[in-house]
Amino acid sequence: MTSFVFVPVTAADLGMFALLAGLGLVHAEVTRKIERIRRSLSVTPYINMTSVWMLPAALLLPMPLVPVLSCVLYLHLAFRRRMRRVAPHRTITNASTTSMASFASLLALHLVAGPVALTSSDVDTTTLAIFAAVAAYFVVDALITVIALYFAAPEKATARSLLGSFEDNALELTNLCLGALLLAALLFAPALSAAIFFPMFVLQKAVLAKQLEELASKDQKTGLLNSVAWHSSGNNELSRAGRTGAAFSVLMIDLDYFKKINDTFGHLAGDDMLIALADLLKRETRSHDLVGRFGGEEFVVLLAGSGEADALVAAERIRHQITEMVVQSRMNDGSPVTIADRSASIGVAAYPASGDTLEEVLAAADAAVYAAKRSGRNRVVGTSISDLVGTPG
Structure with a gap:
């Protein structure tokens, strides 16, 4: 020293x-x-x-x-x-x-x-x-x-x-x-x-x-693409698929009964649940896939080069992973809470089978989400392939 x-x-x-x-x-x-x-x-x-x-x-x-x-x-x-x-x-x-x-x-x-x-x-x-x-x-x-x-x-x-x-x-x-x-x-x-x-x-x-x-392009809560950026990148993929004759699929993912998390545990816990789901989607997709958040508990994934059959397999894997998620969080008063036993309804649609534009494919995937919810939630529903996958929730 x-x-x-x-x-x-x-x-x-x-x-x-x-x-x-x-x-x-x-x-x-x-x-x-x-x-x-x-x-x-x-x-x-x-x-x-x-x-x-x-x-x-x-x-x-x-x-x-x-x-x-x-x-x-x-x-x-x-x-x-x-x-x-x-x-x-x-x-x-x-x-x-x-x-x-x-x-x-x-x-x-x-x-x-x-x-x-x-x-x-x-x-x-x-x-x-x-x-x-x-x-x-x-x-x-x-x-x-x-x-x-x-x-x-x-x-x-x-x-x-x-x-x-x-x-x-x-x-x-x-x-x-x-x-x-x-x-x-x-x-x-x-x-x-x-x-x-x-x-x-x-x-x-x-x-x-x-x-x-x-x-400007990211959802600030989850770090995923926001709606504007996702649509822009999605339309680029649509143009590429149109030139090459390739396919792509869209997964619309909606957490079941998400409002109950906010009502029961508070919005901080709800935010942690959304962040955890975003991390899961990034892990379960490839680097060239497009993962976005459209607001609330609604997420969307574009699987580049994947037809609907492959997309249904990927969606079911994601649905199963969501059911096994365990999220450690805190209530608004600071007390710890564990969020588990959650589920999601997932709709799957493919280009060009479900539409010639990105909006048409999205609309088909969104309709499939509502079909999954009407069928009991915690399900994967396709459009051109009339499969229901998953367990009623």
Whole structure:
């Protein structure tokens, strides 16, 4: 500890600290509006841009200055969030996590190429050491974040909520790669460090555009396609099927007696039931199938390239999975509740047997749902194939 505190700090070190802090603060101010919108739209762990500055800081500055820079950047971010103040413990946690990830990157650099890695004439070893530093920063930052998020709310922990999406992790890796490029600029041409602003700004605008696109196309409660986006993608599939002569099928899925869940347990439990069903539908369908929520308890699935016979098999598998669902939730007063023994009525229709347009196929599947409900619920009903599958509910 003593050796850490009394690491010598030179005037050149203080100059590098001031440069990195200045770049980070100016960038945060310039992009504050973009980041505020990005933060408000994030449903997974929010990825900011501090690692662009922290990676070169970890490898260039004396160790005592690294957590100081982290504190400066995160205190500024907390202070500038005027609309909603950040809880102090979050700022401390974020700054600490970033500092530990920075120290891990420095350790990786030294393990690969020694303490003189950045001044070595062995370019290949130095490059490998920097890549190792990037990897160490990414892994340690992710690991600490996962542990913190899990213990903050273990009952709500999912792989996506803890690890984030592929796009989230790709963004963090991109930030670290930009940090490595900034490191090279600071070592060989410090004046070029200002050039980092433009690619960072473009990157942030692109990420925001992607988030806005997803917001416009996704149902915010379940993460599935909303009605408008589903119809748009469905009509694209219709055009493709018309050109190639392929078939596709539509499953209309309606939870039986969903209103009773809301009335008995409350709307929070009802929402958890809808989210659980959405997750089930994503697991039981292929990546190129279209899964959407039309509102309430009504879901729709387009199975690309599947005729009605195959769709009936898939629908029956989904119906059976729904009957085995066990959803842990809470009532409006916070008391725990378990939702089980649920069922769904599913209607199946196929193109082109049930219609020449997407709306005609949807109408046929919707009519099949009502037939399933009239027949006792907890059933799968086809249209052109007069099969009823399932158990009366």
